[in-house]
Amino acid sequence: MKPTDTANPDYFHQVVDCQWACPAHTDVPGYIRLIAQGRFDDAYMLNRKSNVFPAILGRVCDRPCEPACRRSRVEDKPVAICRLKRVAADNRGDIMDRLPTAPAKKNGKRVACIGAGCASLAVANDLIPLGYEIVMYEALDKPGGLMRTNIPAFRLPVDVLDEEINMILDMGVDLRLNTPVESMAALLEENYDAVFVGSGAPKGKNLEIPGRYDDEDHVHIGINWLESVAFGHIDSIGEKVLIIGVGNTAMDCCRTSLRLGAKDVKVMARKPRDFFKASDWELEDAEEENVEIVVNRQPKAFVIENGKLAGMTFDVMEYDVDKKGRITDTRMTGEEFFPADDVVLAIGQENAFPWVERDLGIEFDKWDVPVVDRTTHESTRKGVFFGGDAAFGPENIIWAVEHAHQSAISIHKHCLGEDVNNRLPDGMNLVSTKMGMHEWSYSNDYDPQERNIVPHVDLATRFRELDIEVELGFSAEQAAEEVERCLNCDIQTVFTEKLCIECDACIDICPVNCLTITQNGSEEHLRMRLNAPAENLEQGLYVSAELPQTARVMVKDEDLCVHCGLCAERCPTGPGICRNLACCIPTCLTRQSPTPRRKCASLGPEQRRKEQNKHRRVQVDRFLTGF
């Protein structure tokens, strides 16, 4: 194999699996270390820089980072990354003076944001400090979008939501509540410099089966029903409730039903458990509240007696599943009736744009969704951008935030008259973590602690009010334990080949056998020859240049490294090979810096100059966060 090109920022960034998996590239190991040091304000601000809503996401994020977490390659369960985010938010002090502000002198550009949900708010958060004037249109009488209407208060308290929304609105957003945009054409006539559509996916899917419209008062569309509950228009439900669908919205619907007086709530799933769309933790939380999940039942008809809903009939399904977990055959083996006073349909949602005229140059594809560029978020009409669920259909808050960051870059470029496709590359900064003989700037010892469980309000208490937050958050002791579970994957091993004397010290000491010195070969061959076979093909091999004495190569299997730093401690040639990686993900506030201050220190001066020309460096503007 050829020596690995570690000057490419993507190489080391990919090794930080949590950060790589996070759509907004939150610096997870970085903020976990800050929490460990008790620097909650700094941890909160570091989070806010990437994900804008740390307190909200610390409760309701879909956590793409956790399945990626390397801790689950050592133990069963990943680090509780999401709930540690909440620890930072819960324990922070007053950070108001560290928040971005609008400059006194505006830049004269006006941007319309449609919808006041997470995507539009995050766009405003990025653009206002640059002097933009943001006009935000919202159909409802409160901002927050899906975060307010679809996420029940027992998971996300209203005051937490309001606080983080206000951090953005207080910079000076022209928020127009109760003002649905009914015509895109009319809006475009107002001559905004750019339009951002962050109107979400507000249309809940319907279930067109017999009896659907015979008792409409007792058959509800999930997201609309949750919205009515959130705004206090609905405050009760029948004793027996059936929830159709088994996604995260279904989990919110069944748990909300219990708080509105339902006694017997069943979630009806068409397929077996392995095919559920809901996140594992949301399923667990619902089952903890004694919600019954019934599998293999396909809705057939609503049963109406005397004009009133009596229940539903279902086909009983049977599936053949192959070894890879795919369904190969489906059979109906019978029919079953389940009584119900109310039925809530939670089978998905979609974006809908009846208010966008089709002759404006905004193209729609054959499924009637707008054609949006995956990178720039620009529609086929220049200056009109889509983000959040409105862009590519329902995803989640953290994706909406990332869409917003990218859209803000595009909007800024559009307003400057630049090409929206000419975007800054990602950058990186490698800094030595060695502080002394056996001292590292991070906690390098491995803690065999298992994942902590967030304490919940007891079952008897939590149903008394609709808005009692079920999760209490980690205690100080739990947080202190949980932060030590992080394996500090942003600490990178950097080989300094020319100094290596091939004494094998690093190889012998590695507790997970991830290092090997061996003859070079093809990747396939090398993977089998390492000290522990590198079977996780998704993780790269870091291959050094030829070593000076024997022309062998040093190989690191990136699959599992616990960053104990022992290889560097045992290295007799001095420089220490563990360095902290700071990924520089550009936002619209990022300026390109022609002369990098620090560069991968393992490079020689000539090589360094070459790399500088090859990879234009990126310097994140620091005034926003104070870092």
Add this chain to the structure above:
Amino acid sequence: MSYIRKPRIIHRGLARNDLGLTVRDYEGGMSTLCAGCGHDSVTGALVQAAFELSIPPHQMAKLSGIGCSSKTPAYFLQQSHGFNSVHGRMPSVATGANAVNGDLYYVGVSGDGDTLSIGLGQFMHAVRRNVNMLYLIENNGVYGLTKGQFSASADVGSRAKKGEENIQPPIDPCQTVIAQGGSFVARSFSGDKEQLVPLIKAGLAHRGFALIDIISPCVTFNDHEGSTKSYQFTRDHYHPAIHADYVPPSEEILAEYEEGAAMPVILHDGSTIVLRKADAAYDPTNRAKSLAMLQESQASAEIMTGVLYIDESKPEMHEVYQTTDDPLLDIDYGRLCPGSDKLAALQERFR
């Protein structure tokens, strides 16, 4: 040395041996030797060899004297027996231990000072008795623990860190042991585990005294230019003359070897070492030729490695003395200590 202990994590892909143990189960305490010390690599090779042979850790006894090398037994097979003896006296302790319990694997770890200076007399007598043990010399040519003076194995012309030249001729443990009639003599290098691990396995399987002289560079006092025991010098003058492939008793020899260049030697326990010779004419069972080859290579400053001499037929200590095969531990107390009447009768015979 390092401050934290090596974390106890078992990699999913880590192999298990016949006893169901992983290589990590054969490790010992945290090394306090210098970073980059060759001795730590020897430790790594011992751990690997014991793991591959599926030796039950409690079936091994580790013995040492004094010196950097003699700290090594603390760093492997934590669950084995161990004895850290007086300087240079480890061979006698090993002889005594072996006399009362021949069932254990005995591994003596010593250095060039402990073996060739203060302990030379003890060492030669263990060779002479052909005590059934594996004797490792971690040979770095200096007294590391007393800050780098030349040892008895330093080559003429080798320079110390501050520049002075060694003028006294070295004692070559391999030549000395062959001359004394040792039954297994090998040389290796801490930086070549591919060679060292099979050698250790063969040495453990060999019945009788097995010597492996391991060039194990002192990274602090003898790894500079001008030293003849540095990593760089050793690699530049390194000649793996006779490779040893260890084949356990239960396995067939599957690899194909070139005619004449490979020589299988069946060891006492039924295992085989296949000696792959760089020079087909070389016969490692011929004492005179082995000695001649070593003297030639010494004169040309080349380091010949591999199994240099082997004699599987030589009886080991218990056979010579016709002592009991059973460890004294397992012998019934009444038989082991027949009482004062029997002693008096025995003494009567000599009056």
